[in-house]
Amino acid sequence: MLLLPNPVTPTPGQPGNRTMPLLHFDNRFVHELPGETEGENRPRAVQGICWSRVPPTPVRQPRLLSFSRPMADTLGLSEEDIRDPAFVAAMSGNRLLHGMLPFATCYGGHQFGHWAGQLGDGRAISLGEAINPAGERWELQLKGAGPTPYSRMADGRAVLRSSLREFVCSEAMHHLGIPTTRALTLCLTGEDVVRDMFYDGHPEAEPGAVVCRVSPSFTRFGHFEMLMARGETELLRRFTDFTIDRDFPDIAVDDPDRYAKLFHTVCERTALMVAHWMRVGFVHGVMNSDNMSILGLTIDYGPYGWLEDFDPLWTPNTTDAQGRRYCFGRQPEIAHWNLQCLARALSPLIRDQQVFDDGLAAYDRDYARHFRAMYADKLGIERIQDNDEPLVQDLFTTLEAAQLDMTLFFRKLVELDLAAPSTETVREAFYREDLREKEGRRVKEWLERYGKRVSSDSLPEALRREKMLAANPKYVFRNYLAQQAIDAAEAGDTGPLETLMTVLQRPCEEQPQHEAHAARRPEWARHRAGCSMLSCSS
Structure with a gap:
């Protein structure tokens, strides 16, 4: 068995051991x-x-x-x-x-x-x-x-x-x-x-x-939970102070309200992260509290997936197939629940329950604000008003009823003729011809309502298109693309992997030579292992 050496500095001039840059x-x-x-x-x-x-x-x-x-x-x-x-x-x-x-x-x-x-x-x-x-x-x-x-x-x-x-x-x-x-x-x-x-x-x-x-x-979150669960309050305080000092430079480590400010900041960052997930159709798949980053970063890519045909109840995790706790539509709610776990973990340091109540309420407000702003950009309107909510809600029910591809639908929406909306514009987003015929009128009626709403908006046409193209990616890491890259890599071919890495660096730009990577899920991938659902096994 190979033995791992102690830390060493590479020796200049030796083959395969040249001087490394100083990290x-x-x-x-x-x-x-x-x-x-x-x-x-x-x-x-x-x-x-x-x-x-x-x-x-x-x-x-x-x-x-x-x-x-x-x-x-x-x-x-x-x-x-x-x-x-x-x-x-x-x-x-x-x-x-x-x-x-x-x-x-x-x-x-x-x-x-x-x-x-x-x-x-x-x-x-x-x-x-x-x-x-x-x-x-x-x-x-x-x-x-x-x-x-x-x-x-x-x-x-x-x-x-x-x-x-x-x-x-x-x-x-x-x-x-x-x-x-x-x-x-x-x-x-x-x-x-x-x-x-x-x-x-x-x-x-x-x-x-x-x-x-x-x-x-x-x-x-789980780092704090473990210390609280074991009753190691002084170590919890030390760990939290360290986290603030190292990772949250805007909070003074000697600020008497530093723990409250930390919790509120984590709530704010988590709201932004989850709103982004909902913007692009990303489903984490295993939102356990130990898989939640204190910095509000997406962490631990396990049985994740990308929403293809729109289904708020879809989960990519086979372990979650019955309860669907971590399905697409419940992600904002689960993030709130996990923040409650963090609140309990910090309770030995924060005795005022109102701090947690305020932070969690701020999470709900921030998430709603980010969601509205992001979907206003996706829809190409200046802002989502209260009276726009029926239009937005009907969009989601229509996407679900027609089983439309989320990524393709929003990308094609940019091309819609607002004066004469047609389902042909979004035809590529339909997975099933029978549903296109059955739900086509419903889709067309929504497109007509949408066209009138956009036409009444004060946003200039050029800016509308710019906002929509920037908010609606053409290329995402679709589940079947991942599996194709895996299959090829296991066979010794890294070409598909390298192409994906290149394409996905410019997700919102037109890349005509890579048009195939923007296509909806092929039928062969509907139920294939790795293309539809996965387990936590890896």
Whole structure:
């Protein structure tokens, strides 16, 4: 078995070991919060600490499959830097570069509405917190790099299927303007990982992979929940003060109202994030409280999916197929529920219940405000007035009844002749010919009402089109596109993956050479595994 060396500085001049650019790691999390440096790397309950020192587990044959050029640029890394064998080894878990100090964090959380106790970074190992040339903090975290004390009985690994989905989608979300964690590299391990994809008693060996995801912070609601659940109030206070000082520079760490301001800020950011999800039809799939970022970032891309034929009750998660707790239409409500979990976690620090009531009320107001503003842009009107609500509500019921493709419908709406609205404009958004015939009149009537509303608006035509084109992406990471890229990558062809990475960097622009990537879901993908629903297995 390979042994992971201690942090080293690459030696100039040696093949595959040239001088790497200086990423300055300050690693505040491990330096300023209590942790364990000598604990055994076995599943166990961990008390009184925030992190455990744990090295990645080396893999047999690490190979770089892809990387994000925009994220590399942000970190000040060139393509030559990324492809250097020493760097690839670090991104696969086979070595550490100078300054890296790997650790896993301890957190808990509510899963599907129930307290799940200690969860922690079961297969995520942070390499450290790096400061880029612009002075920005970015934590580099390997997902699938082996077991940690928080792995329970799992192996800490990940398969190519799920790793590719997280790698591409996190970057796609960024280019859609949605708050999200990012991704830097996707590496194959040269080892198989056994997974039961649908938990139906049919495990299979799949190619293993490691994704390096990047974020200013990976702190979750669950970090606070775990400390509160264990009654570790002083550590909760210390952890919260640290979070404010490091991640919320607009809040003074000696401000007596700092905890209230923190909660209100998290509510505001969460409202914006979820409104963006609802804008583009993104369904997270597993909105447990441990999958909620304290920074209001989309985090943990597991069984997510993109709404295709419009269905507010659709969930991409097979585990959620019965209850549909995390379906598309319930996401704003679930975010509110998770914020209540955070409120309970902070209650030892905030004795005034009114602080939480005000924060949660602000979340509801902010979400409604963002939703209205975003859908005003999608519809090409100056603002959504109270008397516009029937028009908007009827739009959603019409989309659902006709099973129209959400992304295509809104994109085609830009082309509508307001003086003579026709269903032909949105014909490509229909999945079923029988529903086009059955619901066509209903769609046409809504288009006519919409045309009159837009024609009465004060927004100039050129500005209307500009707003709509910017708010309604043509290209999203559709479920079947993800599966096609996975199938090709497993067969050794990274072409579809690289094309997707390029196309999704400009989601709202016309790209005639990539028109096929804007097409609605093909019929073969309606019920195919990976194209319709997934499990949390990865």
